[in-house]
Amino acid sequence: xxxxxxxxxxxxxxxxxxxxxxxxxxxxxxxxxxxxxxxxxxxxxxxxxxxxxxxxxxxxxxxxxxxxxxxxxxxxxxxxxxxxxxxxxxxxxxxxxxxxxxxxxxxxxxxxxxxxxxxxxxxxxxxxxxxxxxxxxxxxxxxxxxxxxxxxxxxxxxxxxxxxxxxxxxxxxxxxxxxxxxxxxxxxxxxxxxxxxxxxxxxxxxxxxxxxxxxxxxxxxxxxxxxxxxxxxxxxxxxxxxxxxxxxxxxxxxxxxxxxxxxxxxxxxxxxxxxxxxxxxxxxxxxxxxxxx
Amino acid sequence: xxxxxxxxxxxxxxxxxxxxxxxxxxxxxxxxxxxxxxxxxxxxxxxxxxxxxxxxxxxxxxxxxxxxxxxxxxxxxxxxxxxxxxxxxxxxxxxxxxxxxxxxxxxxxxxxxxxxxxxxxxxxxxxxxxxxxxxxxxxxxxxxxxxxxxxxxxxxxxxxxxxxxxxxxxxxxxxxxxxxxxxxxxxxxxxxxxxxxxxxxxxxxxxxxxxxxxxxxxxxxxxxxxxxxxxxxxxxxxxxxxxxxxxxxxxxxxxxxxxxxxxxxxxxxxxxxxxx
Amino acid sequence: xxxxxxxxxxxxxxxxxxxxxxxxxxxxxxxxxxxxxxxxxxxxxxxxxxxxxxxxxxxxxxxxxxxxxxxxxxxxxxxxxxxxxxxxxxxxxxxxxxxxxxxxxxxxxxxxxxxxxxxxxxxxxxxxxxxxxxxxxxxxxxxxxxxxxxxxxxxxxxxxxxxxxxxxxxxxxxxxxxxxxxxxxxxxxxxxxxxxxxxxxxxxxxxxxxxxxxxxxxxxxxxxxxxxxxxxxxxxxxxxxxxxxxxxxxxxxxxxxxxxxxxxxxxxxxxxxxxxxxxxxxxxxxxxxxxxxxxxxxxxxxxxxxxxxxxxxxxxxxxxxxxxxxxxxxxxxxxxxxxxxxxxxxxxxxx
Numbered sequence: 001x002x003x004x005x006x007x008x009x010x011x012x013x014x015x016x017x018x019x020x021x022x023x024x025x026x027x028x029x030x031x032x033x034x035x036x037x038x039x040x041x042x043x044x045x046x047x048x049x050x051x052x053x054x055x056x057x058x059x060x061x062x063x064x065x066x067x068x069x070x071x072x073x074x075x076x077x078x079x080x081x082x083x084x085x086x087x088x089x090x091x092x093x094x095x096x097x098x099x100x101x102x103x104x105x106x107x108x109x110x111x112x113x114x115x116x117x118x119x120x121x122x123x124x125x126x127x128x129x130x131x132x133x134x135x136x137x138x139x140x141x142x143x144x145x146x147x148x149x150x151x152x153x154x155x156x157x158x159x160x161x162x163x164x165x166x167x168x169x170x171x172x173x174x175x176x177x178x179x180x181x182x183x184x185x186x187x188x189x190x191x192x193x194x195x196x197x198x199x200x201x202x203x204x205x206x207x208x209x210x211x212x213x214x215x216x217x218x219x220x221x222x223x224x225x226x227x228x229x230x231x232x233x234x235x236x237x238x239x240x241x242x243x244x245x246x247x248x249x250x251x252x253x254x255x256x257x258x259x260x261x262x263x264x265x266x267x268x269x270x271x272x273x274x275x276x277x278x279x280x281x282x283x284x285x286x287x288x289x290x291x292x293x
Numbered sequence: 294x295x296x297x298x299x300x301x302x303x304x305x306x307x308x309x310x311x312x313x314x315x316x317x318x319x320x321x322x323x324x325x326x327x328x329x330x331x332x333x334x335x336x337x338x339x340x341x342x343x344x345x346x347x348x349x350x351x352x353x354x355x356x357x358x359x360x361x362x363x364x365x366x367x368x369x370x371x372x373x374x375x376x377x378x379x380x381x382x383x384x385x386x387x388x389x390x391x392x393x394x395x396x397x398x399x400x401x402x403x404x405x406x407x408x409x410x411x412x413x414x415x416x417x418x419x420x421x422x423x424x425x426x427x428x429x430x431x432x433x434x435x436x437x438x439x440x441x442x443x444x445x446x447x448x449x450x451x452x453x454x455x456x457x458x459x460x461x462x463x464x465x466x467x468x469x470x471x472x473x474x475x476x477x478x479x480x481x482x483x484x485x486x487x488x489x490x491x492x493x494x495x496x497x498x499x500x501x502x503x504x505x506x507x508x509x510x511x512x513x514x515x516x517x518x519x520x521x522x523x524x525x526x527x528x529x530x531x532x533x534x535x536x537x538x539x540x541x542x543x544x545x546x547x548x549x550x551x552x553x554x555x556x557x558x559x560x561x562x563x564x565x566x567x568x569x
Numbered sequence: 570x571x572x573x574x575x576x577x578x579x580x581x582x583x584x585x586x587x588x589x590x591x592x593x594x595x596x597x598x599x600x601x602x603x604x605x606x607x608x609x610x611x612x613x614x615x616x617x618x619x620x621x622x623x624x625x626x627x628x629x630x631x632x633x634x635x636x637x638x639x640x641x642x643x644x645x646x647x648x649x650x651x652x653x654x655x656x657x658x659x660x661x662x663x664x665x666x667x668x669x670x671x672x673x674x675x676x677x678x679x680x681x682x683x684x685x686x687x688x689x690x691x692x693x694x695x696x697x698x699x700x701x702x703x704x705x706x707x708x709x710x711x712x713x714x715x716x717x718x719x720x721x722x723x724x725x726x727x728x729x730x731x732x733x734x735x736x737x738x739x740x741x742x743x744x745x746x747x748x749x750x751x752x753x754x755x756x757x758x759x760x761x762x763x764x765x766x767x768x769x770x771x772x773x774x775x776x777x778x779x780x781x782x783x784x785x786x787x788x789x790x791x792x793x794x795x796x797x798x799x800x801x802x803x804x805x806x807x808x809x810x811x812x813x814x815x816x817x818x819x820x821x822x823x824x825x826x827x828x829x830x831x832x833x834x835x836x837x838x839x840x841x842x843x844x845x846x847x848x849x850x851x852x853x854x855x856x857x858x859x860x861x862x863x864x865x866x867x868x869x870x871x872x873x874x875x876x877x878x879x880x881x882x883x884x885x886x887x888x889x890x891x892x893x894x895x896x897x898x899x900x901x902x903x904x905x906x907x908x909x910x911x912x913x914x915x916x917x918x919x920x
Contacts, residue, residue, distance in 0.1 A: 018474055026373055041404065048407075086312075087312070087313065090309040090313050093309040101298070106317075112321055112553075115550065115553045116546060116549060117502070117545055118505050123530060124327050126535075128324055133327075159321065182302060182303070185302050185303065191303070216398045220401070221400070222401050223504075223506050226505075243406065252410070262400045266403075271391075274387075274391045
């Protein structure tokens with residue numbers, strides 16, 4: 001690894017290295033900035049949550065409202081992630097394995113939800129399904145409640161996490177090409193056999209990576225969900241919304257206690273992400289791409 | 294010859310594309326288009342009146358400038374972090390590398406309440422500044438802090454791969470030609486990471502423009518001073534002023550689309566640079 | 570099984586990849602599709618295998634039109650240029666894949682699959698690596714696995730796309746010989762694509778030379794080399810000297826715009842003038858193995874003419890750099906300029 005030789009003993013001067021003192025200063029700046037903006041807040045969440053003792057911490061988590069918030073968050077993620085998983089695989093299959101007109105436009109459109117403010121994401125569903133919305137009167141007639149109810153929360157969660165899995169899979173499957181699939185078909189495999197036995201094993205890490213990121217966002221989304229939820233305690237509160245309510249009631253210990261669950265989720269996400277990245281790097285090291293010997 | 298698709302032996306194109314388009318339309322395109330129709334039905338005069346309202350303009354201004362400052366901060370420090378992570382070794386490097394993505398993983402509400410607590414006048418960091426009568430939380434400065442937090446990974450993650458893949462030969466050649474290290478960095482390394490740096494900046498900026506959750510707790514939300522545009526949308530929605538909310542949302546959406554186009558252009562430029 | 574190709578056309582947008590191709594491949598033959606990159610040879614191979622579809626024209630296997638059959642149903646073995654091995658499967662599983670995806674009724678039981686896979690791995694001499702993954706193999710080994718995998722489904726026709734393209738010279742030579750032997754053993758109708766003339770000349774029963782989506786010439790390796798049908802084939806296969814008829818009417822006996830093609834080893838050299846000889850100055854002499862290569866420049870135009878002599882022939886009349894010599898062709902072929910059909914099918918024999 002060339003990186004390891006970058007820091008040279010001070011008496012040796014290498015033309016492609018900075019002087020040792022410059023390197024030290026740069027490292028110090030980077031670490032200070034990261035400690036200030038990432039390390040300190042992360043530490044603060046857990047400190048505030050546990051600072052007044054385990055008793056209060058567990059009490060905040062045992063609150064039935066907290067329980068129902070956790071339940072709702074899990075439900076929303078359990079619907080949004082599989083839905084976007086199926087979509088991501090279908091979109092990537094069409095885009096990576098076939099040539100057709102308008103492909104680039106389609107890729108841009110898939111990325112669209114990332115460009116939309118969370119608040120606007122929630123609002124467009126209110127405009128569609130809200131009491132004064134397009135379909136509002138019709139929905140009321142049939143006694144269907146989407147906005148300020150669980151279905152609305154699930155819908156906006158799907159919207160804000162829409163691109164995650166697709167955008168992981170599209171470049172991956174494009175890079176892998178369709179040679180292996182064509183080989184499978186020429187050996188007599190059917191479409192589904194090719195998909196399950198060749199494509200899925202090849203994209204499993206990318207898939208998992210997308211699922212991890214998608215899930216983190218699905219469970220943590222605040223702005224969009226806040227707009228459509230109506231903040232009904234014990235009914236339409238997700239975990240992030242519950243944190244907001246507790247904080248606004250100046251119940252800081254409880255707020256940070258519940259927040260610490262989400263911070264824990266973030267740490268697990270980062271860990272899982274790192275593991276997948278490590279596995280992918282290991283796999284790609286054993287498979288040389290240039291095949292000349 | 295007008296042909297929609299090249300032939301392929303692989304099956305499932307119609308099913309996959311059909312499902313993709315249906316899902317895309319139902320989840321994204323139709324809901325988004327409701328914004329345009331709503332604006333059209335309330336009339337453009339009305340739209341113009343709402344978006345030129347003093348309070349709306351002020352909130353757009355606050356959003357725009359705090360995003361700009363936060364993205365600029367992240368461009369500078371993100372570059373340093375990317376450089377340090379690719380070029381030097383030090384203990385705990387891999388842990389720190391993984392931690393850079395924390396703002397992507399940490400729910401914005403958690404970031405919001407934590408930063409508000411830290412930078413409040415009696416908070417861990419805020420009380421140092423309070424001694425000099427500087428308020429951070431509940432002022433535009435607080436907004437910048439929150440936006441800096443959520444935009445931090447963008448520049449690092451766009452610049453880092455470019456630095457990693459950069460040929461060390463170019464640097465060595467420059468050194469052999471007699472360039473000083475500073476000159477090499479300035480004339481050889483910087484020009485090749487410049488497009489990626491701009492892309493990262495634009496991505497961080499775009500994210501900041503729409504940000505809501507991490508900002509509202511620390512901003513103080515005072516009209517004309519520390520009220521961001523997304524918050525104003527929520528406020529109008531809560532008063533059932535759908536026309537007002539829609540108008541602001543449309544302006545923000547148009548800004549986002551413009552940024553998306555710029556980012557796509559920048560990424561194309563960055564990739565072409567990297568191809569050499 | 571024989572392959573018949575009739576009036577085959579293929580366009581990619583405005584680009585014509587194949588223009589009215591007609592070709593007959595006999596049962597049990599080993600045929601090479603030879604041409605520069607972009608000549609359409611891979612497209613033709615993929616259409617035969619059912620991986621691409623023609624815009625018009627027919628393909629017949631053993632006299633039966635197979636246009637309606639897709640790649641699964643053609644019982645064709647396809648070996649891909651970059652092998653396309655399934656990277657997440659062992660060699661054994663790679664070779665077994667075709668047997669495992671057969672419809673339930675036709676599928677063999679596990680013992681039979683095992684037996685046949687091991688038989689095939691023995692055939693390609695890789696039985697001892699059955700549990701390895703493709704990433705752990707060398708390029709030559711991967712190519713052999715790809716072949717074994719294609720053979721597992723007992724194809725009637727074997728198609729190989731640049732089978733040795735990504736290998737280094739030594740492995741290539743070995744594999745070439747090995748493929749020839751394997752073909753002689755199995756006698757399955759085989760078509761392979763290559764841009765390497767040496768490979769085609771050495772391995773194939775017949776060569777199909779292609780250029781810009783059209784077939785230039787079909788013939789045995791000897792025919793194609795000794796009797797190129799067009800200037801393109803002349804230039805693509807082997808070395809050749811070009812003479813413009815206007816300046817060398819002496820050789821061509823022709824005053825129109827024609828180009829004469831002469832192979833370097835078909836030029837005779839002597840110290841005495843010959844009725845139709847040109848005068849030339851020796852510029853460079855290089856002895857490479859059993860042959861000696863001379864670079865001469867004609868007088869007075871200074872056109873470079875390459876000459877190849879056997880070592881014995883050279884030793885009989887040694888020349889050195891700077892000498893004036895007389896050169897004349899033993900064998901010459903004329904083509905009208907800028908057209909590819911030979912205007913003169915007659916071959917001039919001078920010696």
